[in-house]
Amino acid sequence: MRTGFPLPPGSTIGIFGSGQLGRMLALAAARLGLKTHIFAPTGIDSPAAQVAHSYTDAEYDDLNTVKFFTENCDALTYEFENVPAQTAMFAAECKPLHPSANCLTVAQDRLTEKQFISNEAGVPVAPFEAVENKFDLKRGLRRLGGTGVLKTRRFGYDGKGQVIIRDEAEIEAAWEKLGDYSLILEAFIPFTREVSIVCARGVDGHMAAYPLVENVHQNHILHTSTAPAPRDLGSAKDLAQNIMQALDYVGVMATEFFELEDGSLIVNEIAPRVHNSGHWTQDAGCTDQFEQHIRAVAGWPLGNPNPKHGVVMTNLIGEDVNDWQNLAREENTFLHLYGKKEARSGRKMGHINRIVP
Amino acid sequence: MRTGFPLPPGSTIGIFGSGQLGRMLALAAARLGLKTHIFAPTGIDSPAAQVAHSYTDAEYDDLNTVKFFTENCDALTYEFENVPAQTAMFAAECKPLHPSANCLTVAQDRLTEKQFISNEAGVPVAPFEAVENKFDLKRGLRRLGGTGVLKTRRFGYDGKGQVIIRDEAEIEAAWEKLGDYSLILEAFIPFTREVSIVCARGVDGHMAAYPLVENVHQNHILHTSTAPAPRDLGSAKDLAQNIMQALDYVGVMATEFFELEDGSLIVNEIAPRVHNSGHWTQDAGCTDQFEQHIRAVAGWPLGNPNPKHGVVMTNLIGEDVNDWQNLAREENTFLHLYGKKEARSGRKMGHINRIVP
Numbered sequence: 275m276r277t278g279f280p281l282p283p284g285s286t287i288g289i290f291g292s293g294q295l296g297r298m299l300a301l302a303a304a305r306l307g308l309k310t311h312i313f314a315p316t317g318i319d320s321p322a323a324q325v326a327h328s329y330t331d332a333e334y335d336d337l338n339t340v341k342f343f344t345e346n347c348d349a350l351t352y353e354f355e356n357v358p359a360q361t362a363m364f365a366a367e368c369k370p371l372h373p374s375a376n377c378l379t380v381a382q383d384r385l386t387e388k389q390f391i392s393n394e395a396g397v398p399v400a401p402f403e404a405v406e407n408k409f410d411l412k413r414g415l416r417r418l419g420g421t422g423v424l425k426t427r428r429f430g431y432d433g434k435g436q437v438i439i440r441d442e443a444e445i446e447a448a449w450e451k452l453g454d455y456s457l458i459l460e461a462f463i464p465f466t467r468e469v470s471i472v473c474a475r476g477v478d479g480h481m482a483a484y485p486l487v488e489n490v491h492q493n494h495i496l497h498t499s500t501a502p503a504p505r506d507l508g509s510a511k512d513l514a515q516n517i518m519q520a521l522d523y524v525g526v527m528a529t530e531f532f533e534l535e536d537g538s539l540i541v542n543e544i545a546p547r548v549h550n551s552g553h554w555t556q557d558a559g560c561t562d563q564f565e566q567h568i569r570a571v572a573g574w575p576l577g578n579p580n581p582k583h584g585v586v587m588t589n590l591i592g593e594d595v596n597d598w599q600n601l602a603r604e605e606n607t608f609l610h611l612y613g614k615k616e617a618r619s620g621r622k623m624g625h626i627n628r629i630v631p
Numbered sequence: 632m633r634t635g636f637p638l639p640p641g642s643t644i645g646i647f648g649s650g651q652l653g654r655m656l657a658l659a660a661a662r663l664g665l666k667t668h669i670f671a672p673t674g675i676d677s678p679a680a681q682v683a684h685s686y687t688d689a690e691y692d693d694l695n696t697v698k699f700f701t702e703n704c705d706a707l708t709y710e711f712e713n714v715p716a717q718t719a720m721f722a723a724e725c726k727p728l729h730p731s732a733n734c735l736t737v738a739q740d741r742l743t744e745k746q747f748i749s750n751e752a753g754v755p756v757a758p759f760e761a762v763e764n765k766f767d768l769k770r771g772l773r774r775l776g777g778t779g780v781l782k783t784r785r786f787g788y789d790g791k792g793q794v795i796i797r798d799e800a801e802i803e804a805a806w807e808k809l810g811d812y813s814l815i816l817e818a819f820i821p822f823t824r825e826v827s828i829v830c831a832r833g834v835d836g837h838m839a840a841y842p843l844v845e846n847v848h849q850n851h852i853l854h855t856s857t858a859p860a861p862r863d864l865g866s867a868k869d870l871a872q873n874i875m876q877a878l879d880y881v882g883v884m885a886t887e888f889f890e891l892e893d894g895s896l897i898v899n900e901i902a903p904r905v906h907n908s909g910h911w912t913q914d915a916g917c918t919d920q921f922e923q924h925i926r927a928v929a930g931w932p933l934g935n936p937n938p939k940h941g942v943v944m945t946n947l948i949g950e951d952v953n954d955w956q957n958l959a960r961e962e963n964t965f966l967h968l969y970g971k972k973e974a975r976s977g978r979k980m981g982h983i984n985r986i987v988p
Contacts, residue, residue, distance in 0.1 A: 280956065282955075283955060283981075284970070284972060300682075301661055304654070304658055304681070304682045304970070305658065305967055305968070306967075306968055307968025307969060309681065309970070324661070324666065324684050325657075325658075325661045325682060327681050557916075559914075559939070559940070561965075575959055575960045577959075578962050578963065582939065582940065583916070595640070598640060599637065599931075602926070605935050608918075610662055611662070611663055611664025612664060613640075613664050613666070615641060624664065629916070629939075
């Protein structure tokens, strides 16, 4: 095994998770002459395992296998935030893990995340209330003005694990649905648009921010990201970087914001990883977010985050992917497919980047 | 196995050869959701095998293993022209092979290649003479005006297997060195510069030409390619496409030219594959040559070959690669490394693409 940063070409980056984000990280690492080793329980034909140099198939809480895995890697990262915190902490004792286990712990629990962003980083979020029981929910709802969004603290994504509550009469139904989980109630904030920013921070604390992006969701799933966002808000970069400083973050992180009617921003959530709203960077003429993350994790200097032209990224969800032949024919469109077999409803199968002329 | 063109995402492209060209083909295929299976005798840690979905380790003339390999692929191609012709013909009987075995046969023998380009495609080449014995050489030298370049007909690359003969007295020494091989004597033509063009041709006969590129060699190895070439010569595209039509070529092909003092072009050689002088396409904002080749081989529509900006590609040869930290720090430079362990003298370790502002 090689030691010391920056990791020289030929070194191996271990990645927890074998979805499309791991796949695109593996492809970016290969471009730089770095190897990747995927750890996941999803089989050799899962998106990242298909293209990585090595693959270990095991459950994330199988620490014996995690130990063996880390012995074959020079540095570690993850492509999703639901790696068990215990696994991350154990792995970090074996080899450098970026972003740190602490970043993961903060980001994988909506309550911890909101508390950290608000209290430690001093960055605004929607008002929120911890909910352990029906009484908490009732009181929280009253405090937030009678409406709110009830969410599971962990494992929610793409709108899963959340219920909107419009008045007290809806408490029973919401509790029926989510009462078995640890919950957070968030104020229902009217916003004018959703924007996000992807930033990287190196091991030396150097930062590189991509421009602000405007996101449109459909059925709670990201549909398009337009980069740069039509109206920039200089403050997004500062807010995101405040959070990253407070976390002593290393790697790429996405920060999602709601823009309120007065033009101010509150953080919706952070993702301690490469992010769907950063896929546009692959075809914008700058260092893409995947290479940027690999550079940070390997202790390399960060690349240039400034795009040469605008891009609109559109996700291919479920059967959208069946249109691949027409998309492949579009003149200024770059097609990215993830190697998933079944185009199930709601499943992210690929994306396209359309260059803005 | 899937059948019929275009091959849908999830199909497998078999590639003979496991060097850097195969590696970059595999990475481009993965982006499109296509799998790759590498066939080579160079081991699982060779550049393409590292990143492909599957790898078969066998000698190129092991036809039993070739048969097994083709059964696991939906279409076939190669990353270098020294695949044995017999292997290519055998493989083509099992699965679609592009470019065809005939293209390979023509291109892997300098004499056949020159005869084809000159006689079948009607495209100018330097005057040449077949050399089977010392008498042929003597007579050929006289016919070409007393000087020439004696080359092996097969397996020459990067200046290997050739000797310049300046007068009859040098015949003995040249024969001593190369007399064991089948040879060709080519006229020694004074030229003002070396240019090349990479073009693609689809299964439907549709063509896509990248702009002309100017190449500078050092020690017989490509050093830089500047794209687009400072002075374009419209004729290069036509000449290259004439050759491709005559070959009924499918895939990406590079045509290398010498530009003579009067501005006319003669073909130096063709490469029936992706080519070092097309690496700049990876960071030029167009469909890159690797994806373009995969598209052609899979029967997909060809992508857009028109760059958004200029690029200078510089090869990293041998110990050049040790400068990777400084290169990674350059603002508008994209670094590509091939995963080779030993930076031996003359070995292509990677390349950089510098964006022209």
